[in-house]
Amino acid sequence: MGLWDIWRDLKLAWRGLARQPAFSLMGAGILAIGIAGTMMVLGLFDGLFLRPLPVPEQDRLVDLNVRAPQWGQEYSGITYADFWGWREHCRSFESMYAWATWGANLSVDGQAERIEVFVTTHDFFKTLDIRPVLGRCFTAEEDRPNGAKVVLLSTGLWDRVFAKDPAVLGRRLQLDGEYFTVIGVLPPRAEFPLDADLWRPLALDPQQSRGIRNLMAIGRLKEGVTVGQASDELTRIHKAMIHEGLADAATTPVVMLLRERMVGLYRQGLALLRGAVGFVLLIACCNVTSLMLARGTQRGREIALCLALGATRRRIAAQVLMESVVLSRAGAAAGAPLGRGGLDRLIRPLVRPAHAPRWVTFAPDFRGALFCLAAIGATTVLSGMIPALHALGRQDLHGVLQASGARRTSGRGRRRALRGVRVGPVALALILLTGAGLVWRSFQKRQGADPGFRTDGILTYQLSLS
Numbered sequence: 001m002g003l004w005d006i007w008r009d010l011k012l013a014w015r016g017l018a019r020q021p022a023f024s025l026m027g028a029g030i031l032a033i034g035i036a037g038t039m040m041v042l043g044l045f046d047g048l049f050l051r052p053l054p055v056p057e058q059d060r061l062v063d064l065n066v067r068a069p070q071w072g073q074e075y076s077g078i079t080y081a082d083f084w085g086w087r088e089h090c091r092s093f094e095s096m097y098a099w100a101t102w103g104a105n106l107s108v109d110g111q112a113e114r115i116e117v118f119v120t121t122h123d124f125f126k127t128l129d130i131r132p133v134l135g136r137c138f139t140a141e142e143d144r145p146n147g148a149k150v151v152l153l154s155t156g157l158w159d160r161v162f163a164k165d166p167a168v169l170g171r172r173l174q175l176d177g178e179y180f181t182v183i184g185v186l187p188p189r190a191e192f193p194l195d196a197d198l199w200r201p202l203a204l205d206p207q208q209s210r211g212i213r214n215l216m217a218i219g220r221l222k223e224g225v226t227v228g229q230a231s232d233e234l235t236r237i238h239k240a241m242i243h244e245g246l247a248d249a250a251t252t253p254v255v256m257l258l259r260e261r262m263v264g265l266y267r268q269g270l271a272l273l274r275g276a277v278g279f280v281l282l283i284a285c286c287n288v289t290s291l292m293l294a295r296g297t298q299r300g301r302e303i304a305l306c307l308a309l310g311a312t313r314r315r316i317a318a319q320v321l322m323e324s325v326v327l328s329r330a331g332a333a334a335g336a337p338l339g340r341g342g343l344d345r346l347i348r349p350l351v352r353p354a355h356a357p358r359w360v361t362f363a364p365d366f367r368g369a370l371f372c373l374a375a376i377g378a379t380t381v382l383s384g385m386i387p388a389l390h391a392l393g394r395q396d397l398h399g400v401l402q403a404s405g406a407r408r409t410s411g412r413g414r415r416r417a418l419r420g421v422r423v424g425p426v427a428l429a430l431i432l433l434t435g436a437g438l439v440w441r442s443f444q445k446r447q448g449a450d451p452g453f454r455t456d457g458i459l460t461y462q463l464s465l466s
Contacts, residue, residue: 010322017326024327027288031331032338034284037277039339042371045270047362048263054189055128057220062227063261064096064217064234066251076251077213084206085241086217086253087123092230096219097123098202101194107174108161115157117175118196127220128192134158135169135184143201151180152199158185175200193218193262218258231255263360276435279428281378286428288327292320328377 017024052058064086068076083098090096099120106115122143124130130137132152142148153168162168171182175198186199202215221230234253241247256264343362 027327028330030284032334034281035335036338040342041273041277043343043362060221061258063256065254068250070250080204081206089237092225092233093219095123095127097121098215098217104176115197118199121202130190132184145205149180150183152184157197283428
């Protein structure tokens, strides 16, 4: 088939669909809904799992934590003593840093505001390969007890409070009643793994912070070192620390790829969503197939006349498949912006406030375009293949041409196909409804579980005195 034949089939498909606008709008609308839902879930999956982290060589970054089964905690947080021992003795890492975040009151020129402070060790900058846009990073000497009180500003805070004044270096500001000296400004990429307005040294003594489990840690593996090798070495070091009384015997180190640790809690939910929208897209394709088969039944005399005049069955099948291509393209053209709008207005507000930080984005990229093309191809094949195969089937041309419009009937095979594509969506919809009912029942049971204490009339709140 040459380009001219494809162009002719395309024009005929447009002309045939334009003669039946109700059928065309219904088919394109059904496909648009299926494609939109699928694109929403794909955008969510892409933003959480496929896009690279805003750090170099992300596959070498791991999260470091400890488990404490005896305390009923999967991740209990680490002490500075844990981190200090790991950093001093573990050779599987190029570097690692410990960190925590908390709110603080910032006072500048008589104005106070509540900000988010990222408290970290000096290894933070080396581990994530971060360089300040202005000034310098704090040093190992400043990251010790009684070290110099220095801070670095985020780009946003530098702009909001100091109007990007380069003279901010060396300026003193008040943080929770203590004075700190500004030594630099960090780029937006530094707001990883969590958003922050200001960075200051952790400056802890390992001997005086054994019982305080409020720290997280991130490490960069050496080239060629696997997560399993690093975990084995860290476990041996931690057991030696327990033997020496430097670590708690109830804890066990956990090494996990950073991306999995940060967004892994979404994986199971997204798997369910991907399966659900896959069923929705399949139901949409089955519905369009049913419409096209019903339309083919009405066009029986037209197809028989074309065959009688010399058209080949392959040409008729190609024409039917081209109509499916046109419908799929129209559905994708309407479904793509609908999916993007749903992602912006429905999905992102649900994900963002929970745990997803600012660096998780859902902006469209080449993967979205490729998926849209793949969706067009899939819907074309799924919704057009059965009608095209029926067009290739044998027909009693004499009987069809002799039958009047009132007595026109479809063949047994076509009726069987129509019944199949009608039953298929109903079966898939029942599966979806059953799954949704089970999920809802599980949610109700979880909501009604006894937490072990009285919850009636109990409120919780936070108060910031700015």
